[in-house]
Structures are given as structure tokens and as C-alpha cells.
Amino acid sequence: MNKFFKKIIDETPRDVQIFVDKYEEITMRIHQLLKLKGLTQKDLAELLGKRPSEISKWLNDGHNLTLKTISKIEAVLDENIINIPQKQSFNLFEEDPILQGNKSFTVFRNIQNKEEEIAFKEFSSRPLLAKIA
Incomplete structure (x- = not known):
């Protein structure tokens, strides 16, 4: 690994690293579900009553998705995004x-x-x- 990137990672607080990992896992799961169901981000926006630009921000810009938002997405897709032990x-x-x-x-x-x-x-x-x- 490049020394510069290693230094950045080493200096990044653990909670930020966890957030980035969880955010990536959640957004990848949503993209996976959309693909499996043959839906687009625009379709998801319509199902949620949101603008497509807002969905794009949620799924691509590091937006801090709330549990309420994730629950709404789970409801309209009828699938779990987060599994709790x-x-x-x-x-x-x-x-x-x-x-x-x-x-x-x-x-x-x-x-x-x-x-x-x-x-x-x-x-x-x-x-x-x-x-x-």
C-alpha cells in the first residue's frame, strides 16, 4: 500500500473508518436489491415519494442515512438491508x-x-x- 494512503488510513479515527465501511455495505446492498428487482434509482425515488436527486445523494455522496430512511427503503423493497443478530x-x-x-x-x-x-x-x-x- 502506498505510504501516503496508509498514513491517511492510520490517522483516520476508528469511528469514521467504521462509518465508511457500513455506509459502503448498506449502499451496495441497496444497489444489489434494485438490480435484483429490476428497479432503478428513479423507480426507488417514485416508491419513496422523493426526487431522484435525493436518492442519488443517499446512495453516492456519503450521505448519513438514518435508520428511518433505511427502514423506509426496506419497506418499499420488501427486503432487509441491515441484519441484526x-x-x-x-x-x-x-x-x-x-x-x-x-x-x-x-x-x-x-x-x-x-x-x-x-x-x-x-x-x-x-x-x-x-x-x-
Whole structure:
């Protein structure tokens, strides 16, 4: 990698790097859905009651898309753009020496296919996790 670009990346705050990555993933997903459905940005604008220039700004100019806007796009396209892992909270057992002093923790599980379900079941059958899975 070019030293100049590496320096820029190294000096960019982590939250900005995360924003850029997430923004790119979200806009790529919207473009993917439009293509799969045979729609254009102009079609999306009509479905949302917006001007095509506003949609272009959302998808091409680094616009900070709000969760409300993303939800509206998901609604008109009838597809998920953002997938949130399922959240499950568990109470832990005080007698477990590894977990002593902790009252609970959260396990995030976002299973999208059969292989991941099998892997999760195998992982959760471990003695410590068998109590909570």
C-alpha cells in the first residue's frame, strides 16, 4: 500500500473508518436489491415519494442515512438491508468459577444457514455453555 494512503488510513479515527465501511455495505446492498428487482434509482425515488436527486445523494455522496430512511427503503423493497443478530440474555450460575461475580451476559446469534445452526449447536454443547444454550 502506498505510504501516503496508509498514513491517511492510520490517522483516520476508528469511528469514521467504521462509518465508511457500513455506509459502503448498506449502499451496495441497496444497489444489489434494485438490480435484483429490476428497479432503478428513479423507480426507488417514485416508491419513496422523493426526487431522484435525493436518492442519488443517499446512495453516492456519503450521505448519513438514518435508520428511518433505511427502514423506509426496506419497506418499499420488501427486503432487509441491515441484519441484526438475535439477542438472547441469560442468567449465569454463581457456582461456576469462571463466571463467578457476573450476573448475566449476552449471546448474539445470527444464524443464516443450516451449517451455522449445526456449528452453534456443537459450540453450545460445551459444558459451560450447555447450562445456558
